[in-house]
Amino acid sequence: MSERINIQKTYKLFIDGKFPRTESGRYIKWVDSKESTLVNICRGSRKDFRNAMVAARKASCGWANRTAYNRTQILYRIGEMLEGRRDQFMAELVLQGLTKKQATAEIDSSIDRLIYYAGWADKFQQVFSRVNPVSLPYFNFTVPEATGVVGAIAPDDTSLLGLVSIIAPVIAGGNAIVILASESHPLCSITFAEVLQTSDVPGGVVNILTGYRSELIEHFSSHMDVNAIIYCGNEGSDRKLVETNAALNVKRVVHFPEQNWSKDQHQSPYHILKCQETKTTWHPVGV
């Protein structure tokens, strides 16, 4: 028998709970730092983004209407699944330039972050809701509600932790998300999609694209059906573009500079609040 040949994984996109190739048929060659491994990453297009948006919009209502407790269970489940896939993420993170120690730390933090937001998913509404004193015969109360579909440009310098840190609070809050994975460290994003797909996350709630920021950021920011946009990065011109295009339909804009995502400041219930809308109800009483 001849020597066995390794079967390489095809990295595809994650749209509507499925793994399609990019409709454009374009690929980006990704080579590891030692130039020993070559991977073809899908170069997602405007139309891939459009398809992902359709899927996200369709899924968003059902996801928001699930009980908060159920969202908690599912987020916890993502953490469980990630735990079981450690080796695969370890290999990919090392391939992308981390030491084994750094990779272990990144996977630990990612799992912990998912569990952290799983815990908050059924509690933040109680913490951030309030009863407002009004001088009229009304019971007046305020609750945060999901904003809808969030478009996100993931942090570029981390493959897994940045992605998880953006996705977890957004879906914990009942939103659907279309996220563009790190351009320079894309490997873990699609493997993480496999984790999501086996974690009872309904198809379309999380959609992950790979490709060039410079090509897609225009479409992420100008799509009228995106309710909030998260931009991670330091590029001034990108930020300006996002802010300008967001004004088209008054998207919520959230910005994170490139930074160390393992810090504690990156897990906070206030991050969930960033993609929430405030609903105040006037309920007549005592008449």
Add this chain to the structure above:
Amino acid sequence: MSPIFATPIDQIGAQERVSRLSSRSIKKESKVQALHLALNMIDLTTLEGKDSPGKVKQLCYKASHLHDSFPGLPNVAAICVYPTMVPIAKKSLEGTGINVASVATAFPSGMADLQAKLDEVTSVVDAGADEVDMVISRGKFLRGEYQYVSDEIAKVKEACGDAHLKVILETGELVTLDNVRLASDLAMDAGADFIKTSTGKVSPAATPPVVLTMLEAIRDFQAKTGKKIGMKPAGGIGTAKQAIQYLVMIKETLGEDWLSPNLFRFGASSLANDILMQILKQSTGNYQSKDYFSID
């Protein structure tokens, strides 16, 4: 008429032809033109048991004000409602030039005796309906009582007077394309002005092979008699892309003459908004959101 004389349909051939026509790429200016045309061919429809006068009035307003912030849009061709809503629709549409179409003959099942059906048709025509959408008796058709079905259509046509008659074949219940062809021939021979695929209450509704089969029947009927019969696919057409694919299919099967609301209609409720979103996408360059269009 007996099925022995019917034209047999090559099902695989029809599917192949349809998939080839559907892969045509219509872009930029030609897309915008096609979208405007499709908008103008819509029978804006509401056929729910819970329809209210308010809902019908709202739909009639929408028919002539599709998206006021974007000037230059055509109106839809007609409003399609249940018989009891005809007077309300007629009044709301006064002066707009938009037709009122009413379903009749015990829509959607067609399970009523002939006299009841004829009375219903007479009453909607008296109430001002410009077009009548009747359903054929599928049970009788499938049992082979073709003469009954044919006579029924002829009598309904008579009861219609000047109103246009659209005959709904409900192809989802006819099972085979051979039956679709036979029912089409039968309806046209009996005096239909339009043949229509479905009620929208049965799945599958309009599918491309069925529409192609009906278009070919219309083509052959014209060759035989010189009469131009209209076509109306209805049900399950919700996207601008599907609408354009149907336009390609008509152009290739019947020619330019049928690219007009006089001879082609879409029966749809949500199609109009999708087309509007596509037109605005072409004009602004940005993908649109349902949030900024009327609720249908």
